[in-house]
Each structure stands twice: as C-alpha cells, then as structure tokens.
Amino acid sequence: MDYFFELFFSGLTRGSIYALIAVGYTMVYGIIELINFAHGEIYMIGAFTALVVAGVLTALGFPALAILAIALAAAIVWSAAYGFTVEKIAYKPLRGAPRLSPLISAIGMSIFLQNYVMLAQTPDFLPFPRLMPELPLGPLQSYIGSSGVFIILATAVSCAGLTLFIKFTRMGKAMRATAQNSKMAMLVGVNVDRVISLTFIIGSALAAVGGVLIASHVGQINFMIGFLAGLKAFTAAVLGGIGSIPGAMLGGLVLGWTESFATGYVSSDYEDVFAFLLLVLILIFRPSGILGKPPTQKV
Amino acid sequence: MDQFKRAIITSVWFMFLTFPLMVIRVNTIEKVVQWRFMNMLYVGVGAFIFSYVWRYLLSKRQVGEQQEEAGAGGKAGFLHRLSSDRRVYAPVLAGILVAAACFPLVGTMYQVNIMITALIYVVLALGLNIVVGLSGLLVLGYAAFYAVGAYTYALLNHHFGLGFWTVLPIGAGLGAFFGILLGTPVLRLRGDYLAIVTLGFGEIVRLVLENWGEVTQGPSGVSGISRPSLLGMKLSVSDSTVYMYYIMIGLVLLTIFVVNRLKNSRIGRAWMALREDEIACQAMGIDKTKTKLTAFALGAAWAGLMGVVFAGKTVFVNPASFTFLESAMILAMVVLGGMGSIVGVVLGALVLILLPEFLRDFSLYRMLIFGAAMVVVMVLRPQGLVTGQRQKYRVKVKEAVAAHE
Numbered sequence: 001m002d003y004f005f006e007l008f009f010s011g012l013t014r015g016s017i018y019a020l021i022a023v024g025y026t027m028v029y030g031i032i033e034l035i036n037f038a039h040g041e042i043y044m045i046g047a048f049t050a051l052v053v054a055g056v057l058t059a060l061g062f063p064a065l066a067i068l069a070i071a072l073a074a075a076i077v078w079s080a081a082y083g084f085t086v087e088k089i090a091y092k093p094l095r096g097a098p099r100l101s102p103l104i105s106a107i108g109m110s111i112f113l114q115n116y117v118m119l120a121q122t123p124d125f126l127p128f129p130r131l132m133p134e135l136p137l138g139p140l141q142s143y144i145g146s147s148g149v150f151i152i153l154a155t156a157v158s159c160a161g162l163t164l165f166i167k168f169t170r171m172g173k174a175m176r177a178t179a180q181n182s183k184m185a186m187l188v189g190v191n192v193d194r195v196i197s198l199t200f201i202i203g204s205a206l207a208a209v210g211g212v213l214i215a216s217h218v219g220q221i222n223f224m225i226g227f228l229a230g231l232k233a234f235t236a237a238v239l240g241g242i243g244s245i246p247g248a249m250l251g252g253l254v255l256g257w258t259e260s261f262a263t264g265y266v267s268s269d270y271e272d273v274f275a276f277l278l279l280v281l282i283l284i285f286r287p288s289g290i291l292g293k294p295p296t297q298k299v
Numbered sequence: 300m301d302q303f304k305r306a307i308i309t310s311v312w313f314m315f316l317t318f319p320l321m322v323i324r325v326n327t328i329e330k331v332v333q334w335r336f337m338n339m340l341y342v343g344v345g346a347f348i349f350s351y352v353w354r355y356l357l358s359k360r361q362v363g364e365q366q367e368e369a370g371a372g373g374k375a376g377f378l379h380r381l382s383s384d385r386r387v388y389a390p391v392l393a394g395i396l397v398a399a400a401c402f403p404l405v406g407t408m409y410q411v412n413i414m415i416t417a418l419i420y421v422v423l424a425l426g427l428n429i430v431v432g433l434s435g436l437l438v439l440g441y442a443a444f445y446a447v448g449a450y451t452y453a454l455l456n457h458h459f460g461l462g463f464w465t466v467l468p469i470g471a472g473l474g475a476f477f478g479i480l481l482g483t484p485v486l487r488l489r490g491d492y493l494a495i496v497t498l499g500f501g502e503i504v505r506l507v508l509e510n511w512g513e514v515t516q517g518p519s520g521v522s523g524i525s526r527p528s529l530l531g532m533k534l535s536v537s538d539s540t541v542y543m544y545y546i547m548i549g550l551v552l553l554t555i556f557v558v559n560r561l562k563n564s565r566i567g568r569a570w571m572a573l574r575e576d577e578i579a580c581q582a583m584g585i586d587k588t589k590t591k592l593t594a595f596a597l598g599a600a601w602a603g604l605m606g607v608v609f610a611g612k613t614v615f616v617n618p619a620s621f622t623f624l625e626s627a628m629i630l631a632m633v634v635l636g637g638m639g640s641i642v643g644v645v646l647g648a649l650v651l652i653l654l655p656e657f658l659r660d661f662s663l664y665r666m667l668i669f670g671a672a673m674v675v676v677m678v679l680r681p682q683g684l685v686t687g688q689r690q691k692y693r694v695k696v697k698e699a700v701a702a703h704e
Contacts, residue, residue: 035491048320055325059332074319081316093357093678100437101677103491104634107439108673111627115667120320120338227623231502234495269510276499283496284484 002143007264008257009144013217015256016155020210021233022240022248023162024083024203030179030243031199032095037106038086039207040230041113044223046079046208047128047215048117054129068131075208082113083204084197092193110226118223125222128215147217154213158206159249166245171198179243228272235279241292250290306350313346314339356679399548403541411544415612417652418547419605422554424632424648425641426601429558431630432638433567434594435574436486437494440501441629444474444599446508446621448606453521453616454514463527463611467604474603475596482595486588501626508618520617527611543612550608554601558641561597570594571639624666631669635676637683646684 021043028036050071057067090109094102135146166172177185178195186192214229215221232255240251255275262274282289321338325331403411423445430438448470455461455469485496508515515521526539527546534542561567569590572580581587610616628651636647651669655662676683 035495045320052319052323052325055330056323056332059325059330078316078319085312085316090674090678097677097681099491100431100435101681103437103494104630105674105677107627107630108670108677110670111624111666112670112674115664115670117320119664119667120317121324231495231498235499238492238495270506273503273506276503279499280485280496283488283492287488287492 003264005143007260009148011257011260012253013144013148013151013256014260015236015253016151017210017214017229017252018233018236018255019249019252020155020158020213021207021229022236022252023159023245024207025234025237026240026242026245026248027175027199027203029237030245031175031182031196032091034091034102035106035234036086036091036200036203037103037230038090038109038113039083039203040226040228040233041110041117042079042083042086042204042226043207043211043229043233044221044226045082045113045117046075046204046211047221047225048121048223049078049208050075050131050212050215051126051128051221052121054131058129064131064133067129068133071131072209072212075212076205079204079208079211080201083200083207086113087197087200092196110230114223114226121223123223125220128219128221130219131212131216145217147213151213151217154209155249158209159245162202162206163245165202171195175199232272232275235275235282238279238289239282241289244289244291247289247291254290302351302354305354306347309350310343310347313349314343317342360679403544408537408540411540413653413656415540415544415547417649418544418551419609419612420629420632420652421551421645421648422547422601423605423629424636424644425554425558426598426605427629428633428639428641428644429561429570429601430594430598431633432640432644433562433574434570434591436591436594437491437497438595438598439494439498439623439626439630440504441497441598441602442621442623442625443497443501443504444477444602445606445609445625446504446616446618447477447599448474448603449610449616449620450508450515450521450606451603452607452610453524456524456610457521462525463607467607470607471600471604474606475600477603478596478599479592482592486591486595498623498626501621501623505618505621508621515618518618520615520619522615524610524614524616526614543608547608550604555641555645562641566590566593628669631673634673635669635683637685640683640685643683643685 021039024039024042025036028034028039053074054067054071057070062070086109090105091102094105130147132147132150135149166175174185174190174195175198177188177190178192182192185195210229215225233252236251236255237248238251239254240247240249242248255278258278259271259274263271266274318339321342322335324333324335326333402414406414423441427438427441430436430441451470451473452461452463452466455466481497481500485493488496509518511517526534527543528534529542569580569585572583572585573587573590577587609620632647632651633644634647635651636645637643655665661668
C-alpha cells in the first residue's frame with residue numbers, strides 16, 4: 001500500500017506539471033486552432049531564465065525565499081515575452097494560410113529556440129538550485145517531498161485563478177467569444193489580435209511556472225527538456241479534450257498517474273512509450289478527448 | 300521616420316528579450332557569474348536590421364498577393380522556362396549526369412562519402428515529399444521508417460548473414476508495412492493530430508530500439524554489417540565506397556523517375572486533390588483512406604530502402620541516428636526546397652547537406668539556421684525555393700471542334 005501511495009503522489013506531482021503546460025496548448029488551440037509546437041521551448045526558456053536569475057542572486061547573497069520569488073517572477077515575465085514575440089513573428093503573418101503552413105513554421109520556431117538556448121548557454125546538463133524551502137510534512141514526508149507539495153499547490157492556485165479570470169473578467173469573456181467564433185467576435189468589437197496575444201502570454205506564463213517548479217524538483221535542466229515535456233503536455237491536452245481548460249488539467253493528472261503506475265508496476269524502461277501509446281490510443285478511439293466535443297468539419 | 304521608430308522599438312525589445320540568456324551565464328557549482336555585454340550590442344544591431352528587412356519583405360509579399368489576385372502574376376520564373384523547354388533542359392540534365400558519373404574519378408574518398416550521404420538524403424526527401432508535399436500529410440516521425448530499414452538489414456545480416464541485395468527489397472517492404480500499420484488507425488485524424496501521432500510513433504520506435512536489448516543490442520547498436528557485394532566479389536573499402544556511390548546514383552534516378560511518373564498519374568492527382576480539399580475530393584469519388592494509405596506506404600517504403608543503404612554504407616547502426624532531429628532535417632529539406640516540386644526537393648537536400656560541409660564553422664549554427672529558415676520560408680515564400688509545377692494539359696481546339704462537327 002505504501003508503494004501505491006508513493007506512486008500516487010509522484011503521479012500527482014508529474015501530472016500537475018503536465019497540466020500547467022497543457023493549459024497553454026489548449027488555450028492557443030481553442031482560439032486559433034494551432035498546435036503551438038514552440039510551447040515546450042517556452043517552458044524550457046522559463047526554466048533557464050530562472051536558473052540564470054537565481055545564479056546571479058545567489059552570487060549577490062540574497063535569502064532563499066527572495067531568490068525563489070524573484071526567479072519565478074523573472075521566468076514568468078520573460079517566458080510571456082517570448083510567447084508574445086513568437087506569435088507575432090511566426091504565426092500572425094500566417095493567419096488564413098493553409099493549415100500546414102503555421103504548423104511547419106511552429107516546428108521551425110521550436111528548433112530555432114532549442115538551438116538558440118544551446119548556443120547562448122550550454123549544451124550540457126546544468127544543476128538547478130533547490131529553490132523551494134523544506135516544509136514540516138510529518139508522516140506525509142515519505143510519500144511526497146516538500147517540492148511536490150509546492151508543485152501541487154501552485155498548480156491548483158494557477159488553475160483556479162485562470163478559471164476565475166476566464167469566467168468573470170471582461171477579457172475572459174472576450175477570449176471565450178473569440179474561441180467560439182473569431183469573426184463574430186471581431187464584428188461585435190472584440191480586439192481579436194489583443195485576445196490572441198493575451199492567450200499566448202497567459203499560456204507562456206503558466207508554462208514558465210511549470211518549468212521553474214519541475215526544474216527545481218528534478219534538480220537539473222538542459223536545452224532539450226522542452227521537447228519531451230511539450231509532447232507529453234500535448235498528450236495531456238488531447239487526452240482531456242483539446243480546447244477545454246478543465247480537460248487539460250484532468251488530462252494532465254490522468255497522464256501523470258498512468259505514467260507513474262505503469263513505470264511502477266510494469267517496467268521503468270519504457271516510461272515514455274506509455275505516454276505515446278496512450279496518445280495514439282486516445283486519438284484512435286476518442287479523438288475528441290474526455291471532456292471535448294467532437295468537431296464538425298466545415299467546407 | 301515611422302519605420303525608424305519601429306526599428307528602434309524592435310531593437311530594444313529584442314535586447315530585453317535576449318538579456319538573461321545571451322548576456323548572463325552562471326556556473327551554479329562555483330557560483331561564478333559571467334557577463335557578456337557585447338552580445339547585447341550584436342542583438343540590438345541585428346534586430347534593428349531585421350526589423351527593416353522583415354517589414355520590407357512582408358510588404359513585398361502583400362504586393363505579390365494583390366498582383367496575383369488581379370491576375371497579373373502569371374509571369375513565369377526563370378526556372379519555369381528552363382524546365383518547360385526541352386532544348387534547354389535536356390543538355391543541362393545530360394551535363395549533370397556526366398558530372399555525377401565522373402565524380403568518383405576526380406573526388407577524394409572523403410568527398411565521395413559525403414556525396415553518398417547527400418544522395419541518401421535526396422532520396423529520403425523525395426520519399427517524404429510524396430507524403431508531405433504531394434498529399435499534404437505532415438509526418439514528423441519519418442526517421443522511424445528509416446530506422447526500420449536500417450535495422451532490418453543490420454539484424455538480418457548480423458544473425459542470418461543475408462546480403463545487401465537480398466535485404467534491399469525486404470527493407471522497403473517492411474518500411475511500407477510499418478507505414479500501413481501506423482497509417483491505418485491514424486489517417487482519419489486531421490493534419491495537426493497526424494503530425495503529433497507520427498512524432499510519437501517515431502519516438503516509440505527509437506525507444507524500443509534502445510530498450511529491447513536482447514534483439515537490437517540496445518543503445519550500443521549493431522556493428523560489423525557487411526558492405527554490398529558486387530557479383531560475389533569482395534571489394535576493398537575505397538572500391539566499395541565508389542560502388543556504393545554508383546548504387547546511390549542509380550537509386551536517385553529510379554526515385555526521380557518513379558516519383559515523377561506517380562505525380563502525373565491518376566493516384567498522384569488524387570493526392571494533390573486531397574491536399575487541397577478533402578471534402579470536395581471525396582465528393583468527386585476519391586477513396587480518401589486508400590489514397591492516403593498509398594501515399595503513406597510509398598513514402599515509408601522509400602525510407603526503408605534508404606535505411607538498408609545507410610546500414611550498408613556506415614556498417615554500423617544505433618538508435619541515436621534516428622532521433623526527431625533527423626526527421627526534422629528531412630522535413631526542412633522538403634519545405635525549403637519547395638513542397639511538391641521534385642527539382643526543389645533535390646536542391647533542398649543537396650544544399651542542406653553540402654553547405655555545412657563547405658562551411659565548417661557553419662555546422663554549429665546549422666540547426667539554428669534551418670529552424671529560422673523554416674519560419675521565414677513559411678511566412679514569406681510558402682512554395683519554397685522552387686515552385687512545384689502542375690502538369691498542364693492542352694486541348695487542341697481545332698481538332699476538337701472539327702471532331703464535333
């Protein structure tokens with residue numbers, strides 16, 4: 001039973017991170033129907049920014065909590081800025097182009113950003129400082145570390161905040177309108193360009209939070225981490241039903257648990273294979289995901 | 300003045316954007332911070348120029364689109380005229396063929412080897428062009444089929460001692476088989492889902508090759524694969540390289556011939572129709588699944604074929620040769636060369652493989668530039684280097700009228 005709980009909590013931690021990144025995919029898809037391939041790279045850039053800022057602050061002798069707060073804030077700001085810029089350069093000129101064009105442009109952007117970070121920083125794995133303070137957890141300690149608790153809490157807070165934002169603010173309403181029908185939204189006076197930019201900014205900011213938390217949890221980063229994480233987060237988004245925000249969160253958790261239990265009880269060699277198999281299966285049997293609605297094809 | 304202001308803003312914005320990653324580098328173990336402010340200057344100047352160039356090109360693209368809409372854009376390019384006039388292109392092709400045939404007599408072993416690699420990529424890119432360029436199905440796990448071919452030869456040779464020529468068709472067949480195996484369930488997915496599933500499939504194949512140690516010998520790979528034999532003779536390393544070169548020239552010619560015939564055939568036109576509009580295409584009575592599956596199987600067969608050649612050339616295969624980057628490279632060749640255009644794809648593959656060989660310093664920045672080039676090409680020139688041409692049919696009006704009367 002102990003082993004079960006250990007796997008349960010490790011799946012929960014993992015799944016929370018997938019959920020945080022998946023929200024970015026799902027929001028962008030919901031609004032412009034594009035798989036933002038560079039999203040995983042935004043997450044990686046968030047983690048690297050935090051590493052660099054934390055390194056500078058440590059050298060200056062800041063206290064641990066201040067470092068965490070400033071590094072996280074910096075990661076959010078810069079990731080959001082990258083997300084914004086990527087949209088302006090690689091996707092905005094391609095609105096209305098054939099579907100394949102923005103997709104290829106997104107793949108190009110993803111390759112570009114990976115190699116940019118590799119050249120600007122380093123191709124090696126870098127140790128990431130443990131930014132999160134130790135919590136007195138009592139008996140829970142053996143199942144879940146304090147970084148796990150931080151991850152789960154941060155995910156819960158971010159997701160709740162996002163849901164409230166979309167439900168109750170003016171901008172949230174504009175986002176929902178654009179997602180339903182962007183032409184109609186434009187006609188009733190929604191600034192669609194601004195809504196799309198905002199979507200990229202919010203998605204990137206959440207990915208940055210995920211990047212900092214997971215890097216601090218695992219303890220090392222590299223310019224390639226965005227590739228696998230992005231792929232898995234996409235799986236999570238599809239699993240939950242792409243375009244649906246609660247779906248992305250649910251999908252993240254389901255994927256986290258699947259991976260955790262499958263590696264725990266079946267085989268640890270094939271960790272990533274399980275995620276991809278799940279993706280293939282879900283797309284074959286229920287392409288609209290758990291919470292998604294089946295799309296209608298338009299001529 | 301407005302342009303200048305915008306360029307300044309872009310420049311400042313990019314300096315801000317790249318500040319943490321380009322300027323600061325930290326060593327977390329020794330707690331040393333390195334500041335590289337010169338980089339910031341480069342970024343600033345670069346972004347300033349980029350802003351002007353980007354805006355100029357975007358406005359040019361817009362003008363071009365408007366002209367095309369007005370019907371004034373029918374001006375045929377230089378390459379078009381070249382490829383449509385038999386008197387021009389026949390001697391050019393003959394010249395290229397003679398040069399290619401004489402190359403091993405002039406070039407060093409090293410150069411011949413590079414040429415073989417380039418030719419392998421030419422065939423791979425042409426194979427992917429069937430799937431991506433002609434049929435419009437974005438496949439991101441093409442390297443998986445390549446791996447299937449390579450491991451087919453490696454394992455059959457290692458365990459059963461089968462020769463290159465025996466395995467060549469088996470490799471292609473297995474490639475096609477895997478193509479159908481993957482294609483059958485996923486082809487009803489829409490474009491972007493298909494891309495991700497094939498990407499996932501590529502990773503699954505690589506991970507299985509890496510972890511299924513009993514069969515594939517894991518990450519260390521299979522070595523000591525025999526080179527192709529010529530009528531039962533054992534060749535020296537340099538002779539067999541030259542031999543391999545001629546095999547590749549033959550395969551390239553075969554591929555170009557087959558792809559060209561396919562493109563103008565009934566099935567080729569069905570592919571292009573599917574790429575343009577699926578629903579309209581089905582309304583015209585084209586079997587969507589069968590057409591897509593043929594494209595998938597044919598594309599995969601070429602990758603399998605090239606896998607066998609690759610294993611025979613390098614005499615060693617391991618899973619690291621078949622990563623996502625490999626698939627992305629082949630895709631970049633197709634996209635940059637011009638989706639659907641045979642000349643374009645051949646040029647794209649040659650340029651992308653040979654350019655880094657000539658410019659050694661360039662190889663570090665290779666993927667960075669390829670990535671950027673993919674974005675730029677998609678935004679500014681979606682048809683790629685060479686525009687794909689459609690076969691045009693002319694009805695001889697006089698005869699038709701006469702027959703009618």
